[in-house]
Amino acid sequence: MMADITPVLERADANLPNSLERLFDLIRIKSISTDPAFKAECRKAAEWLAAELAALGFEASVRDTPGHPMVVAHHGAEKATAPHLLFYGHYDVQPVDPLNLWEAPPFEPSIKEVEPGRKIITGRGTSDDKGQLMTFVEAVRAYKETRGALPCRITILFEGEEESGSPSLKPFLEANAAELKADYALVCDTGMWDRETPAISAGLRGLVGEEIIVTAADRDLHSGLFGGAAANPIHILTDILAGLHDETGRVTLDGFHEGVEETPAEIKRTWETLGRTAEKFLGEVGLSIPSGEKGRSLLELTWARPTAEVNGIIGGYTGEGFKTVIAAQASAKVSFRLVGKQDPLKVRESFRAYARSKIPADCSVEFHPHGASPAIHLPYDSALLTTAKIALSKEWPKPAVVIGMGGSIPVVGDFQTMLGMESLLVGFGLADDRIHSPNEKYELQSFHKGIRSWIRILDALAA
Amino acid sequence: MMADITPVLERADANLPNSLERLFDLIRIKSISTDPAFKAECRKAAEWLAAELAALGFEASVRDTPGHPMVVAHHGAEKATAPHLLFYGHYDVQPVDPLNLWEAPPFEPSIKEVEPGRKIITGRGTSDDKGQLMTFVEAVRAYKETRGALPCRITILFEGEEESGSPSLKPFLEANAAELKADYALVCDTGMWDRETPAISAGLRGLVGEEIIVTAADRDLHSGLFGGAAANPIHILTDILAGLHDETGRVTLDGFHEGVEETPAEIKRTWETLGRTAEKFLGEVGLSIPSGEKGRSLLELTWARPTAEVNGIIGGYTGEGFKTVIAAQASAKVSFRLVGKQDPLKVRESFRAYARSKIPADCSVEFHPHGASPAIHLPYDSALLTTAKIALSKEWPKPAVVIGMGGSIPVVGDFQTMLGMESLLVGFGLADDRIHSPNEKYELQSFHKGIRSWIRILDALAA
Known part of the structure; x- marks a missing residue:
C-alpha cells in the first residue's frame, strides 16, 4: 500500500509563494527561440532549469544542439518496481509583437486579481509553457521535501525550440534514445476543458x-x-x-x-455532449461564425479537419x-x-x-x-490514460474528459515512433490564456492545482 | 528680334560644377513626405529652395499648409508682352526602404562614371524630382547672370507632398488661384523617350x-x-x-x-514606330513577359489601359x-x-x-x-507643345517625340480644371533611373542638357 499523499499536497500548498517566485524568475528570461537576437536568453533559461533540477537532487545537464540547448535530468525512484517516466516541456516562448498591445511588459510577470477569488499570472510563457512545466517541477519538489524520494523514476527533457519547429529534437532523440527511453512520456503543453474540468488530449493535429x-x-x-x-x-x-x-x-x-478520415459517429456524439458551440468558443475572441469547411461542427473543424x-x-x-x-x-x-x-x-x-x-x-x-x-491519435482506453483520468478527477471539481486537440505537439509523434513510448498529454492551460498573443496569462489555480494534479498522477502511476 | 541665347547657354555650361553643388545640397535634405518622422526635413527643403530663389531675385516665400509647406516665388519679365509661366516641381521624395539594397547612402549624392563619357548623379530624389526641378532653377540663373533679366514672367510653385497624394495641393490652388494663374504651366516631373530623344508627355494616367x-x-x-x-x-x-x-x-x-476609351488606331500606329518592345522595356528590370491584360501592346498596357x-x-x-x-x-x-x-x-x-x-x-x-x-489628355497639336518640341529638338541629338505616360501627375489636372491652364510636360528622367527604388540616379547629361533645354524653351516661348 502506498503512503498517504496528503502531506505532499500540503507541502505543495505551503510552497506556493516560493513556487511562484521561481516561476517568475524563469518568465523573466526572454527565451524567444525563433528570433536569433534572443539566443543567449534561451541558453540562460536552460541553465536556470538545470540548476533548479540539480538542486532537487537530479543529475541534470544542459546539452548543446545546433540550435538552442536541451535540458536533460535524471532521478531514481523510491522503489525499483515503480515505472520510469519521461517528462517533457519546453522553455522557449513565442515572440511578443505587437508589443504595444500588452497591458504589462511581457517579461515582467505579476499576479493580478481579475475577479474576487480569481487570480492570474501575467506574462509571455506563463501558459505556454513555462507555467506548465513548472507545475511538474514543483510537484517533484513537494515529494522530495516531504519524503526525500520520488515515487517514480523520472527523466526530464526540456526543449528550447518548440516554438520554432523543433529542428534539433529528432536528431537529439535519435542520438540519446537509450538515455531518454522510459515506460511512458508525460507531456505538459495542453489545456483544461474548462475552468473546472481537467482534460487529457488523445488526438493532436x-x-x-x-x-x-x-x-x-x-x-x-x-x-x-x-x-x-x-x-x-x-x-x-x-x-x-x-x-x-x-x-x-x-x-x-x-x-x-x-x-x-471521417470522425466516427460515436466520437462525434461524445463531442456533442461537451457543449462547446461556435458562438461560445468564437464569442470569446470577438467572432461568431465558424469559417473554414461548411457543414462541420466546431469541434470537428478544430480537432478533426x-x-x-x-x-x-x-x-x-x-x-x-x-x-x-x-x-x-x-x-x-x-x-x-x-x-x-x-x-x-x-x-x-x-x-x-x-x-x-x-x-x-x-x-x-x-x-x-x-x-x-503527422497527426497523432492515442488509444482512448489505455491503462495510462485511465489511471491519469481517475487521479485528475480527484483534484478538480469535475471529472476529467478525454478530448481531441487542434494544435500540434510533434514531440508526441517522435516519442511514439522513435522511442516506442505512449504519451500522456495533461495540461492546465485555458482557451482564453492568449498563448502566442499579447497579454498571455496562466490562472493561478492552474498553477496551484496543476502541481497538486501531478502529485496525484505520480502517486497513481507508482501504484 | 530676340537676343542670341548662346551666351546664356555658355553661362549654364560654365556654372555646371556649382549647379551640381547646389543640387547636392538639396538632395542631402531627407524630405520624405509620406513619413511623419521627416516633417522637419521637408520644411528645410522648402526653406532652402525659397532662399535660393530669393537670391536669384525672386519674391519667394515658404507657405504653410496643413501638411508640408509650398514654395511660391515670382519674377517679372524683361518685356511686358512676354507670357507668364507657372513652373511646377516637387521637393519631396519617396521613402528609401529597403535601405540595405542601396549601393551608396541615399542622401549622400555623388557623381559616378558608369561608362566612358557617361556620368550619373546618385541618390534619392536625383531624378524624382529634385534634379529635374533644379534644371529649371539653373536655367533661370543662367539668364539672370547673363542678362540681369528673365525672358518670361515666371511664377514658381514647389510642392512637398507629391509622393504622398498631394493632400494640400487643391486647397492651396483654390486659395491662391489669382496669384498662381499664368498663361501656361511648365511641369518638370517626366522623362525622355531615350538617352537621345527628348519627350513631351501628352497623356497621363x-x-x-x-x-x-x-x-x-x-x-x-x-x-x-x-x-x-x-x-x-x-x-x-x-x-x-x-x-x-x-x-x-x-x-x-x-x-x-x-x-x-480604345486608343485610336492612328495613335497606336505612331506608338509602334517608337519601337519599345516588352522584351526591351521589361528586360531592363529582369522580366520578359508582359503581365496584365492579354492582347495589348506594351505601350497600350502602360499608357492607355x-x-x-x-x-x-x-x-x-x-x-x-x-x-x-x-x-x-x-x-x-x-x-x-x-x-x-x-x-x-x-x-x-x-x-x-x-x-x-x-x-x-x-x-x-x-x-x-x-x-x-482623373487621367489627363493634352491636345497633341497645341502651339505650346509645338513650340517646345522645336526648342527641344535643337538641344538633343534626336527630335522630340510626343508620348503618353503611365504615371500620374495630378497637378496637371488641377491646373486645367482649377486655373484653366494648359501644361507643358517636359522632363529629362530615363526609364532606368530607378525612381521610387533603391539606387535612384539621374544622368549628368539629363541635368546639364536639361538646364540648356529650359533656356531654349523659355527663349522660344518669349518670342
Whole structure:
C-alpha cells in the first residue's frame, strides 16, 4: 500500500509563494527561440532549469544542439518496481509583437486579481509553457521535501525550440534514445476543458510549416511606369494563397485529403455532449461564425479537419502613407494542420507544386520548410490514460474528459515512433490564456492545482 | 528680334560644377513626405529652395499648409508682352526602404562614371524630382547672370507632398488661384523617350490610392486552437485582392471600365514606330513577359489601359522563423491607374463595395483614401507643345517625340480644371533611373542638357 499523499499536497500548498517566485524568475528570461537576437536568453533559461533540477537532487545537464540547448535530468525512484517516466516541456516562448498591445511588459510577470477569488499570472510563457512545466517541477519538489524520494523514476527533457519547429529534437532523440527511453512520456503543453474540468488530449493535429517567397523584377518598380506590364509578386502570391480554399472552405491542394478520415459517429456524439458551440468558443475572441469547411461542427473543424492557414504575409510598401511601388518580392508563411494519416511531406510537395504552377515563366519562387509532423491519435482506453483520468478527477471539481486537440505537439509523434513510448498529454492551460498573443496569462489555480494534479498522477502511476 | 541665347547657354555650361553643388545640397535634405518622422526635413527643403530663389531675385516665400509647406516665388519679365509661366516641381521624395539594397547612402549624392563619357548623379530624389526641378532653377540663373533679366514672367510653385497624394495641393490652388494663374504651366516631373530623344508627355494616367484594413478576431489567435474555425483576415484580404483581376488580366470591379476609351488606331500606329518592345522595356528590370491584360501592346498596357495594383501588404507574423498565429488584422495598399474619363471617386466606391461584399458578418473592414485624380489628355497639336518640341529638338541629338505616360501627375489636372491652364510636360528622367527604388540616379547629361533645354524653351516661348 502506498503512503498517504496528503502531506505532499500540503507541502505543495505551503510552497506556493516560493513556487511562484521561481516561476517568475524563469518568465523573466526572454527565451524567444525563433528570433536569433534572443539566443543567449534561451541558453540562460536552460541553465536556470538545470540548476533548479540539480538542486532537487537530479543529475541534470544542459546539452548543446545546433540550435538552442536541451535540458536533460535524471532521478531514481523510491522503489525499483515503480515505472520510469519521461517528462517533457519546453522553455522557449513565442515572440511578443505587437508589443504595444500588452497591458504589462511581457517579461515582467505579476499576479493580478481579475475577479474576487480569481487570480492570474501575467506574462509571455506563463501558459505556454513555462507555467506548465513548472507545475511538474514543483510537484517533484513537494515529494522530495516531504519524503526525500520520488515515487517514480523520472527523466526530464526540456526543449528550447518548440516554438520554432523543433529542428534539433529528432536528431537529439535519435542520438540519446537509450538515455531518454522510459515506460511512458508525460507531456505538459495542453489545456483544461474548462475552468473546472481537467482534460487529457488523445488526438493532436499534425503540422507542416512553409515559407514562400515570390520574386518578380530585379528591383522595386514605379507602378506608374511599369503598372499593367510588369509582374507584381503580391498579385502572384495573393492568387496562390486565395486558391488554397474553394468556396466551401475545403483545401484545394492535389492529394491533400489523402489519409483524412471521417470522425466516427460515436466520437462525434461524445463531442456533442461537451457543449462547446461556435458562438461560445468564437464569442470569446470577438467572432461568431465558424469559417473554414461548411457543414462541420466546431469541434470537428478544430480537432478533426485539416486546414491551410496563412500565418503571415508581407510585400511592398507597408509603412505610413502610400508608395506607388511594384515590389520585387513578396512572401508568406503558411501552415497546414493535418489529421488522420495525412503525410506531411506529401502535403508540402503538393503545396510547392501548386505554387510553382502559378509562377509566370519570368518570375521565380523559393520555399523554406518550417517543421513537419503527422497527426497523432492515442488509444482512448489505455491503462495510462485511465489511471491519469481517475487521479485528475480527484483534484478538480469535475471529472476529467478525454478530448481531441487542434494544435500540434510533434514531440508526441517522435516519442511514439522513435522511442516506442505512449504519451500522456495533461495540461492546465485555458482557451482564453492568449498563448502566442499579447497579454498571455496562466490562472493561478492552474498553477496551484496543476502541481497538486501531478502529485496525484505520480502517486497513481507508482501504484 | 530676340537676343542670341548662346551666351546664356555658355553661362549654364560654365556654372555646371556649382549647379551640381547646389543640387547636392538639396538632395542631402531627407524630405520624405509620406513619413511623419521627416516633417522637419521637408520644411528645410522648402526653406532652402525659397532662399535660393530669393537670391536669384525672386519674391519667394515658404507657405504653410496643413501638411508640408509650398514654395511660391515670382519674377517679372524683361518685356511686358512676354507670357507668364507657372513652373511646377516637387521637393519631396519617396521613402528609401529597403535601405540595405542601396549601393551608396541615399542622401549622400555623388557623381559616378558608369561608362566612358557617361556620368550619373546618385541618390534619392536625383531624378524624382529634385534634379529635374533644379534644371529649371539653373536655367533661370543662367539668364539672370547673363542678362540681369528673365525672358518670361515666371511664377514658381514647389510642392512637398507629391509622393504622398498631394493632400494640400487643391486647397492651396483654390486659395491662391489669382496669384498662381499664368498663361501656361511648365511641369518638370517626366522623362525622355531615350538617352537621345527628348519627350513631351501628352497623356497621363489618373490615380486612386486606397488602403484596406481587414479585422477578424479581437486578438491574435493560435492557429492550432482556432485554425479551421476562426476567420483569418489574411485569407479574406488575399481573396479580395486576388479577385481584382480575371484570368485575362482585366480588372473585375463593377463599372470600372466606364469611361475607358480604345486608343485610336492612328495613335497606336505612331506608338509602334517608337519601337519599345516588352522584351526591351521589361528586360531592363529582369522580366520578359508582359503581365496584365492579354492582347495589348506594351505601350497600350502602360499608357492607355487602367490597372489595379497592390503596392503593399502586411499581416500576421513576418519576422524571422515561424509563428503559428492567426492574425487579428491584415492590410494592403492598393492603387488604380485610370485612363480616358474614368471617374476616380466611382472607382474608389466600386472597390469599397466589392471588398465589403467579401467581408464575413463577424469581421470588419476599414478604408483610408490616398489621393484620387482623373487621367489627363493634352491636345497633341497645341502651339505650346509645338513650340517646345522645336526648342527641344535643337538641344538633343534626336527630335522630340510626343508620348503618353503611365504615371500620374495630378497637378496637371488641377491646373486645367482649377486655373484653366494648359501644361507643358517636359522632363529629362530615363526609364532606368530607378525612381521610387533603391539606387535612384539621374544622368549628368539629363541635368546639364536639361538646364540648356529650359533656356531654349523659355527663349522660344518669349518670342
